[in-house]
Amino acid sequence: AQTIHQWPVAEIKAVGSPLSLGCTIKGKSSPNLYWYWQATGGTLQQLFYSITVGQVESVVQLNLSASRPKDDQFILSTEKLLLSHSGFYLCAWTSNTGQLYFGEGSKLTVL
Amino acid sequence: GDSVTQTEGPVTVSESESLIINCTYSATSIAYPNLFWYVRYPGEGLQLLLKVITAGQKGSSRGFEATYNKETTSFHLQKASVQESDSAVYYCALGENNYAQGLTFGLGTRVSVFP
Numbered sequence: 001a002q003t004i005h006q007w008p009v010a011e012i013k014a015v016g017s018p019l020s021l022g023c024t025i026k027g028k029s030s031p032n033l034y035w036y037w038q039a040t041g042g043t044l045q046q047l048f049y050s051i052t053v054g055q056v057e058s059v060v061q062l063n064l065s066a067s068r069p070k071d072d073q074f075i076l077s078t079e080k081l082l083l084s085h086s087g088f089y090l091c092a093w094t095s096n097t098g099q100l101y102f103g104e105g106s107k108l109t110v111l
Numbered sequence: 112g113d114s115v116t117q118t119e120g121p122v123t124v125s126e127s128e129s130l131i132i133n134c135t136y137s138a139t140s141i142a143y144p145n146l147f148w149y150v151r152y153p154g155e156g157l158q159l160l161l162k163v164i165t166a167g168q169k170g171s172s173r174g175f176e177a178t179y180n181k182e183t184t185s186f187h188l189q190k191a192s193v194q195e196s197d198s199a200v201y202y203c204a205l206g207e208n209n210y211a212q213g214l215t216f217g218l219g220t221r222v223s224v225f226p
Contacts, residue, residue, distance in 0.1 A: 032213075034213045043216050043217060046212075046215070094213070098164075099147075099162065100147075102156050102158070103156065
């Protein structure tokens with residue numbers, strides 16, 4: 001069975017500080033991977049997707065970057081956080097039928 | 112671009128009453144979108160409730176139903192008799208057959224069912 005794990009579960013960070021959120025998928029070879037973000041009261045907004053190692057496509061510009069260093073790993077990061085980065089970040093992968101499987105999410109609070 | 116509009120929450124309903132959450136979509140870049148309902152129960156992750164990939168078809172799961180209506184570009188979620196355990200946030204979403212680019216979600220509708 002496939003599992004998806006995100007870390008950290010929650011972070012409280014200062015404006016201007018760096019951030020790194022991680023996501024690991026086990027049990028699925030060459031998955032399509034996604035980062036979604038949800039601001040408080042907002043919709044789930046797709047940020048990035050990756051269909052293979054080393055390739056990442058940006059969907060929305062939020063002064064964030066993403067990388068896929070391994071087949072099963074997807075990293076979201078920035079060198080300088082903004083207040084507007086606060087929210088809930090979800091990593092996901094798709095099955096062959098298009099169903100999205102989400103991780104538990106990482107809650108980010110920027111102060 | 113593509114977009115999804117759904118009933119604005121929160122929605123409060125009593126147990127055994129009926130529930131309908133409206134969802135309409137605009138798929139400007141997708142000729143034949145696939146439609147989904149996702150749900151997040153308290154303390155749990157976001158998960159698929161049901162999906163329909165063909166216009167005119169109905170999907171069902173856990174007593175919920177949704178019909179893909181291409182004429183009205185709608186995909187309303189309904190349940191005839193809700194239970195307290197249906198309290199959750201429900202998201203309507205659309206995607207294309209090539210799922211590489213992921214899904215477009217609505218804002219989500221928080222539903223609270225009271226006994």
